[in-house]
Amino acid sequence: MAGEDLGVLISRISMRDRSAFELLYEQASPKLFAICLRILGERGEAEDALQDIFVRIWQRAGTFSTDGRSPMGWLATIARNHSIDRLRQKKPATRDIDDVYDLADGARTPEEDAHLKSEGRRIDHCMQRLEPDWASAVKDAYVQGLSYNELAEQYRVPLNTMRTRLRRSLIKLKECLEA
Known part of the structure; x- marks a missing residue:
């Protein structure tokens, strides 16, 4: 991306640098807007x-770390979520989350691609x-976007059982990924 490095801008934003925030907006907003538009489907939304x-981004800039994550990946994750x-x-x-789930960035580098494939494996x-x-x-829950109520109905279990099942599953996934 042209202009100043996004990681540097995010670091400056964590120190409440308004000019860095303006530069980040200029550089990143077109891509982040495209993500929003693709998911939400309406320009106003x-x-x-x-x-x-x-x-x-302004509030959370201090939480960004460069431990293998690209700054644009961090920004895109915030936009997507x-x-x-x-x-x-x-x-x-009338809207299915499957229609908007694939948000692959065609401009990924080979290193980012390899890292994503490795993480996917x-x-x-762990799954x-x-x-x-x-x-x-x-x-x-996390790909299709179903609510706890919808999941409890689908799997024919009580609501609290579904919540517990998801919570325990996420804990096991986290433990596996950290191992």
């Missing part, structure tokens, strides 16, 4: 989401260590 996302949260809040019956390996129903419930 995407514009509102983008504004919220930059507020979050916020947009999916907004989509879940609206939960229109690690996640797949296989879960009981099949639990792994399926995790995918339904």
Whole structure:
């Protein structure tokens, strides 16, 4: 991306540097807006989401670390998660999250591609260590965007059982990924 390094800008933003924030907005907003628009499907919604996302970036810049993550990857994750949260809040019956899930960035470097594939294999390996129903419930919750209520109905279990099942599954995934 042209201009100043995004990681440097994020570091400056963590020190409340407004000029760095303006530069980051100029450099990153087109891509982040595209992510929002693709997920939300409506220009007005995407514009509102983008504004919220930059507020979050301002507030969370101090949490960014360069431990193998690209600055744009960090920004895109914030945009993606916020947009999916907004989509879940609206939960229109005519929109399927599968339509917006694939957010691959065509401009990834070979190193980023290799890292993502490696991480994907690690996640797949850890998902296989879960009981099949639990792994399926995790995918339904975090990929399909189903609510706890929807999952409890689908798997025919009480709501609190589903919450516990997902929480325990995520703990096991985290332990596996940290090993």
